[in-house]
Amino acid sequence: MIRAEGLGLRYGDGDEGEAPEVLQGLTFSVPGGGWRWLLGPSGAGKSSLLRLLHVAARPTRGRLHLMGVDIGAARRHELPAMRRRIGMVFQDFRLLSHLSVFDNVALPLRLAGRAEAPLRADVTEMLRWVGLSKVAAMRPSLLSGGEQQRAAIARAVIVRPLLLLADEPTGNLDDAQAERLMVLLREMNRLGTTVIVATHNTALVERHPGPALELARGRLARDG
Ligand SMILES: Nc1ncnc2c1ncn2[C@@H]1O[C@H](COP(=O)(O)OP(=O)(O)O)[C@@H](O)[C@H]1O
Ligand SMILES: [Mg+2]
Numbered sequence: 001m002i003r004a005e006g007l008g009l010r011y012g013d014g015d016e017g018e019a020p021e022v023l024q025g026l027t028f029s030v031p032g033g034g035w036r037w038l039l040g041p042s043g044a045g046k047s048s049l050l051r052l053l054h055v056a057a058r059p060t061r062g063r064l065h066l067m068g069v070d071i072g073a074a075r076r077h078e079l080p081a082m083r084r085r086i087g088m089v090f091q092d093f094r095l096l097s098h099l100s101v102f103d104n105v106a107l108p109l110r111l112a113g114r115a116e117a118p119l120r121a122d123v124t125e126m127l128r129w130v131g132l133s134k135v136a137a138m139r140p141s142l143l144s145g146g147e148q149q150r151a152a153i154a155r156a157v158i159v160r161p162l163l164l165l166a167d168e169p170t171g172n173l174d175d176a177q178a179e180r181l182m183v184l185l186r187e188m189n190r191l192g193t194t195v196i197v198a199t200h201n202t203a204l205v206e207r208h209p210g211p212a213l214e215l216a217r218g219r220l221a222r223d224g
Pocket of ligand 1: 011012022040041042043044045046047048049
């Protein structure tokens with residue numbers, strides 16, 4: 001599913017002095033259906049690595065193979081189709097403020113051209129699952145942080161992605177909501193989705209042990 005060889009990322013196009021590499025020579029792989037915690041302190045490079053895995057940035061050195069495609073060598077027009085197989089839960093949600101919660105979650109299915117009737121059934125079921133049925137018609141700005149986070153998660157998983165990336169997904173959730181989210185992520189993983197969860201919630205990781213990639217200042221400090 002994921003194979004990284006000597007992967008490096010530098011923001012901007014400055015040289016070493018003004019733009020140091022934030023990811024340095026990462027080599028690892030994650031098999032299809034695998035689970036990885038992505039650990040490391042703030043600033044270690046977790047969000048940057050997720051950006052590469054979401055094909056929202058291209059590596060500035062090394063190689064990244066995603067679902068059999070060499071990202072560095074791929075044509076630009078090939079990338080959107082890949083991204084549609086990847087679900088991303090952003091740390092800052094990125095919900096669209098002019099759409100209802102329902103329409104935010106429905107959006108990826110509508111963009112994929114899904115018929116409206118089955119789509120409505122899927123979205124309704126998903127909103128029930130994440131406990132947002134009652135606020136489905138509301139704009140995201142009227143929701144609590146935890147509710148917005150759950151809406152962002154629903155939007156990422158509604159497309160049944162092959163690869164699910166989540167950036168600090170429990171950051172705005174209380175312990176009970178975080179456990180419920182873990183059940184959802186574990187279930188998706190059990191059904192075959194490759195799942196990568198960036199977090200610095202060590203208590204959560206201790207309650208749900210699993211293989212981890214750990215970053216320290218842009219380098220891979222642990223793989224396993
Ligand atoms: N868009 C950006 N432009 C320049 N530097 C960035 C950008 N995003 C992150 N960085 C830098 O990259 C490093 C890693 O950040 P990040 O990937 O956000 O780490 P983490 O998610 O582990 O906190 C930090 O030094 C941060 O300042
Ligand atoms: Mg981050």
